């Protein structure tokens with residue numbers, strides 16, 4: 685029990701520093717992404733291509749998190765962007781206070797986009813808010829299509845999923861469609877229309893800084909994306925849709941299905957598809973015999 689208590693205190697402290705980071709970034713108009721994945725999924729490679737692509741259009745800076753070495757910061761610095769390496773010396777994730785220290789080494793006034801590459805790990809980074817606008821999870825085909833099921837917290841907390849190493853699909857036993865469906869099943873908000881709602885809360889998080897209140901922002905974003913009536917339904921059912929998971933809805937599943945099926949709106953249609961199990965979590969069946 686004491687372990688749980690300590691962990692909660694650590695996370696509360698972390699969240700407080702993350703809020704300060706968010707305000708600092710907002711005050712300087714910096715949009716921050718937190719890239720997470722297992723080791724070697726391709727975060728730095730995607731970052732390199734992104735830097736190449738954005739050259740001349742956005743002012744980008746990078747914070748690299750690694751257990752040891754500054755190899756990734758060196759890769760990134762070749763693109764002539766400010767890059768700060770955090771070496772965690774064994775720590776398996778970045779924490780908000782480490783990012784705060786790194787921000788002290790950057791000239792925030794001259795940055796539009798900050799990309800934080802987290803330590804390669806599909807478990808711990810999901811719990812730690814760094815003050816970013818959104819988490820981007822990179823999953824690669826060579827890891828297998830079961831990763832959203834095995835590491836649900838990472839996929840649930842991410843706003844964007846990048847499926848990488850698709851050139852290797854012919855060589856590995858990974859079903860990319862199934863992987864995508866599983867990710868959508870874990871996180872209903874990864875659906876095309878529903879995902880507009882968390883995306884629309886971003887503007888408020890930057891505008892309001894420390895005053896940012898998630899539920900109020902959600903309500904406003906949901907109204908803008910789905911209309912007043914549907915927004916009220918989504919707010920009422922948020923816990924069921926977002927946290928309980930489709931397999932734990934019991935009788936509520938049919939009740940929810942009927943209510944959303946009665947609404948003619950693409951957002952409602954995505955909820956119904958999800959409730960119908962279109963994005964099934966578990967297609968595995970034991971072999972006969």
Ligand SMILES: Nc1nc2c(ncn2[C@@H]2O[C@H](COP(=O)(O)OP(=O)(O)O)[C@@H](O)[C@H]2O)c(=O)[nH]1
Pocket residue numbers: 721722723724725726727728729730804848849850851852
């Ligand atoms: N075949 C293939 N290899 C890739 C791709 N993306 C990254 N890699 C390779 O995967 C390895 C790990 O990539 P890296 O970007 O360092 O991963 P990170 O640990 O997540 O930052 C490197 O050897 C990359 O060249 C891809 O799309 N296809």
Ligand SMILES: [Mg+2]
Pocket residue numbers: 727728729756801
């Ligand atoms: Mg890397």
